[in-house]
Amino acid sequence: xxxxxxLRAENVNKSFGAVVAANNIxxxxxxxxxxxxxxxxxxxxxxxxxxxxxxxxxxxxxxxLKNEEITQLDPRIITQKGISRxxxxxxIFEPMTAWENLLIALGTSQKKHSYFKxxxxxxxxxxxxxxxxxxxxxxxxxxxxxELPGGVRKLLxxxxxxxxxxxILLLDEPTSGVGAEEKYPLMDTIAKALSGQGLTVIFVxxxxxxxxxxxxRIIAFYxxxxxxxGNGNTVLxxxxxxxxxxxxxxxxxxx
Amino acid sequence: MSEKLYxxxxxxxxxxxxxxxxxxxxxxxxxxxxxxxxxAYGLVGLGIITLMRGGLVSFGQGFVFxxxxxxxxxxxxxxxxxxxxxxxxxxxxxxxxxxxxIAPLLARYRDIFFAMLSLAFSMVLYGILIKIDxxxxxxxFVLPExxxxxxxxxxxxxxxxxxxxxxxxxxxxxILLRYYYDSTPGLIALAVRENELRVEYLGSSAFNVAVxxxxxxxxxxxxxxxxxxxxxxHIDPEFTYWTTSGEFVFISILAGYLSVxxxxxxxxxxxxxxxxxxxxFPDTWQxxxxxxxxxxxxxxxxxxxxxxxxxxxxxxxxxx
Numbered sequence: 001x002x003x004x005x006x007l008r009a010e011n012v013n014k015s016f017g018a019v020v021a022a023n024n025i026x027x028x029x030x031x032x033x034x035x036x037x038x039x040x041x042x043x044x045x046x047x048x049x050x051x052x053x054x055x056x057x058x059x060x061x062x063x064x065l066k067n068e069e070i071t072q073l074d075p076r077i078i079t080q081k082g083i084s085r086x087x088x089x090x091x092i093f094e095p096m097t098a099w100e101n102l103l104i105a106l107g108t109s110q111k112k113h114s115y116f117k118x119x120x121x122x123x124x125x126x127x128x129x130x131x132x133x134x135x136x137x138x139x140x141x142x143x144x145x146x147e148l149p150g151g152v153r154k155l156l157x158x159x160x161x162x163x164x165x166x167x168i169l170l171l172d173e174p175t176s177g178v179g180a181e182e183k184y185p186l187m188d189t190i191a192k193a194l195s196g197q198g199l200t201v202i203f204v205x206x207x208x209x210x211x212x213x214x215x216x217r218i219i220a221f222y223x224x225x226x227x228x229x230g231n232g233n234t235v236l237x238x239x240x241x242x243x244x245x246x247x248x249x250x251x252x253x254x255x
Numbered sequence: 256m257s258e259k260l261y262x263x264x265x266x267x268x269x270x271x272x273x274x275x276x277x278x279x280x281x282x283x284x285x286x287x288x289x290x291x292x293x294x295a296y297g298l299v300g301l302g303i304i305t306l307m308r309g310g311l312v313s314f315g316q317g318f319v320f321x322x323x324x325x326x327x328x329x330x331x332x333x334x335x336x337x338x339x340x341x342x343x344x345x346x347x348x349x350x351x352x353x354x355x356x357i358a359p360l361l362a363r364y365r366d367i368f369f370a371m372l373s374l375a376f377s378m379v380l381y382g383i384l385i386k387i388d389x390x391x392x393x394x395x396f397v398l399p400e401x402x403x404x405x406x407x408x409x410x411x412x413x414x415x416x417x418x419x420x421x422x423x424x425x426x427x428x429x430i431l432l433r434y435y436y437d438s439t440p441g442l443i444a445l446a447v448r449e450n451e452l453r454v455e456y457l458g459s460s461a462f463n464v465a466v467x468x469x470x471x472x473x474x475x476x477x478x479x480x481x482x483x484x485x486x487x488x489h490i491d492p493e494f495t496y497w498t499t500s501g502e503f504v505f506i507s508i509l510a511g512y513l514s515v516x517x518x519x520x521x522x523x524x525x526x527x528x529x530x531x532x533x534x535x536f537p538d539t540w541q542x543x544x545x546x547x548x549x550x551x552x553x554x555x556x557x558x559x560x561x562x563x564x565x566x567x568x569x570x571x572x573x574x575x
Contacts, residue, residue, distance in 0.1 A: 053456070079458035091453040093446050104446045107439035108459035119439045164458060 004031040005067070006200050007052065007083075007168055012061030014047055014224070021047040022058065023224035031167075035202045036211045038235075038245055039221030045204045046088075048221070049170055052202075053085050054078040066167070082167035088176055088204075090157035094146040098137055098156050101145060102128045105160040134193045135159045151182050158190060169194070171203035175210060183207065187214055208236065208246055220245050265430060272426040279418050287418045289526045291486045294421045297522035298479035300506035301432065302472030307512040308436065309461075309468045310448035311365070315373035316503045318380050319473045321495030323350045323480030325390070328490040331399045339401040339420050343481050350477020354470040362465035365451075377495050384492035395491025398484055414486075421482055428475070429515045435471070436515075444468060476503075505544070509551050511558020520559055 007029040014022035021044050029035055037045040050056040052063060054075040063071045070078050093101050106127060107119050132138050135155045140148055145156060154174055161169060174190060175183040187210055194201060205211050211218060211232070218235040220228040222245065228238040235241055279287055299316050306313055323346040330336040330345060357376065364372055385393040400407060401417060408416050435441045444464050446454050451461045484490040493499060502525065510521035528547055532540035555561065 074455070076455045076458055076460055079456055084458075085456060091450055091456070093449040093453070095449065096445070100442075104442050104454075105457050107442050108454065108457040110439060119437060119442050160453075160457065 005029070006031045006033075006065065007202075008064040008067075009048070009052070010062045010064070012048075012051060012058045012063065014051060014056060014058050020224045022051065022061075025061070025224075025226055027219060027226065027229070029168075029200060029202065031200055032198050033200055033217055034215045035200075035217045035219060036215035037202065037204045037219050037221060038206070038208070038211055038241075040245060043221035043245075044224040045221050046172065047224070049085070049172060049202070049204060052078075053083055053170060079164065079166075083170065084161035084164055084166035084168070085170035086154070086157045086161045086172060086174065088173040090153040092145050092153060092156055092160065094144075096145060097142050098132070098145055098148065098152075099128060099141045101156060101160055102131055102163060105163040109164040131159050131163060136189055151178050151186050154178065154186065155189060159193070162193070166199070168200045168202065171201065173204050173206065175205065175207060183210060212236065264433060268426055268430050272422050275422050276419050279415055279422070284414055287414050288486065289530055290523060291414065291418045291421050292483060293523040293526040294425050294519060295479045295483035295486060296503065296506055296525065297519035298425060298428070298482065299476045299503045300510060300518040300522055301429070301515065302475035302479075303503055303507040304510060304512040304518055305432070305444075305468050305475070306472050307507060308441070308448060309444035309464050310451075311369050311465060311468070312504065312507070313373040313469075313472065313500075314370040314497070314504060315375065315377035315500050316472070316476045317495040317497065317500035318373065318377035319350045319354060319476030320480035320483070320499065320503070321377070321380055321384065321492070322353055323347070323477030324484035324490040324494045325384070325480075326350065326477065327481035327484050328396060328398045329390070331401075332396065335399075337399050337402045337407075338405070339403055339417055339485055340424065342401070342485060343420070343424055343478050346481035347474045347478040350480070351470055351474030353477075354473020355466070358466040358469040358473070359462075361469055362462050374497060374500065377497060377500055381492050381495040381497075384495060391491065393492055395489060395493075398488050398490060400488070401485050417482075417486060424478070425519070428478075432471075433515055440464060440467060505548055508548070509555075509558060511555075511560035513558065514560030514563035517558060517560035517563050 005028055007027070009025050009027045012022050012025040013020075023044070025044075025048060027048075037048065039045050047056060051058050054070070054073050054077070057072060061071070062069055065078070065081055065083060068081070070081060073081070093104060096104075103119060103124065106124055129138075132141050135158070137152065137155060137159065140152050140156075145153060148156070154177075158169075158171060158174065171190075175186060178186055191214060203215070216231065218228070218230065218232055219226055220235055220238070220241045222240065227240045227244065228235045236246065279290075299320050302319070303313055303316060326346045326349050327342040330342060336342060336345070361369060361372055384390070390396060400413065403416050403420070443454060443459050447461045447464050454461050454464075480494055483494070506518060506521045506525055509524065510517040525544075528544060529540060532543035536543060551558075
């Protein structure tokens with residue numbers, strides 16, 4: 001365990017019937033790290049994320065946040081303790097505007113003493129405008145979110161998770177469902193919005209170029225187990241990762 | 256909503272209350288009575304739209320309507336408490352407390368399960384009330400005449416004074432509810448309605464929102480029941496019957512969940528339809544009511560409140 005350990009999973013196991021979704025996972029993530037989780041579909045990335053955020057409970061093993069056990073806590077409590085997440089399919093409040101979505105996210109993060117004050121106060125409005133500005137969402141502020149394009153919805157989903165000022169931000173496939181030409185601008189916007197906050201970011205991603213460019217550590221999963229963990233070059237050149245994740249194995253025989 | 260708009264809301268509400276109090280002097284006594292009853296039903300409807308904002312509909316608000324009515328009645332007959340304002344206030348508090356006690360059970364359920372469980376509570380209460388002869392059984396009992404600050408008015412002014420009390424108390428409750436709807440938990444309730452999972456992942460509790468909203472709805476329902484009982488001068492188990500609960504749902508659907516005044520307008524429409532069809536089509540007034548509901552759902556699915564919202568949105572835009 002390092003000195004600045006923020007999130008720690010110890011011997012975590014999870015099965016769904018005969019399917020092993022998490023196989024003795026041991027992961028330690030330090031403050032400020034940008035970590036990507038890679039692996040093919042069903043490798044266990046999302047299961048790990050769901051266990052960290054409390055949606056799923058491990059069969060055995062423990063998860064710690066800032067050395068406090070969070071294994072059996074509900075998503076709401078884990079969020080309050082400092083882990084926020086975004087979703088592969090943005091979970092936003094469809095009939096409302098982007099501004100109202102952020103207002104609700106802000107409301108949920110406020111202390112009880114300000115609970116019954118007018119939520120649309122100038123102070124709250126200024127804070128929301130600042131978040132919108134940081135994510136380049138100003139022009140969409142007062143549009144109903146059901147009308148917004150995919151990339152913008154993704155950004156809003158992440159912005160909502162960030163309002164609470166978490167210690168750890170989990171991003172579930174931030175570029176999925178976004179056109180190839182939009183991926184880098186989207187990731188640039190996210191990276192810019194998150195920069196300078198010392199935030200720990202863990203994201204699930206399938207695009208290896210994005211993984212290499214935006215993370216300083218990669219954890220590869222296969223059949224519920226961690227098969228490689230380290231910096232980009234080490235992990236992406238690992239033979240098991242090439243074989244089971246990236247599919248970049250050398251062809252040794254031809255048909 | 257800005258501070259300026261809130262101040263305007265307060266000013267406009269007080270002005271509207273004064274206007275309605277004056278109007279009460281000019282309209283016939285039967286209409287004063289109808290409006291008072293509409294306010295009683297509107298209070299219960301207001302509770303249902305508070306629940307609807309959080310994605311829940313109760314089919315059993317007769318439960319709290321009955322508890323409120325019986326609370327006022329028993330306080331009058333057993334404890335000699337006859338002050339109308341005090342009876343309404345105590346009924347509000349007591350029924351709110353009952354709501355708070357059963358809300359944690361109800362708040363674990365959603366959709367039709369919540370609706371039917373709430374209905375089950377009202378049916379159980381109905382079953383109990385008709386069996387208790389000490390409080391009149393199925394016939395109920397008569398309430399003592401109400402007093403106002405220790406004064407018992409002549410029968411000529413009794414209806415009007417109750418109408419004034421109802422206007423004032425409901426007016427201030429409506430303002431408080433508007434504040435609540437625009438506060439953080441009020442907004443979170445709207446979010447729960449759309450996506451409960453996301454609300455939990457934002458660190459808020461959908462369960463707590465449901466408990467709070469049910470408690471408020473119970474208090475409002477209780478006050479409505481007390482007002483109805485005082486207006487009629489009589490209380491019986493019909494207050495808790497499922498058809499009574501159905502009328503509250505009718506009011507809520509007709510009003511929609513977007514506006515507070517729309518609920519009272521919807522309740523007044525119901526009372527007028529009931530009064531006129533009861534007079535001219537005595538055996539078929541449910542038919543008229545049913546047709547009225549069909550037309551409402553087809554032509555104004557978002558309720559009367561959607562007109563109010565459109566009007567105020569336009570007003571806000573023009574102010575900008």
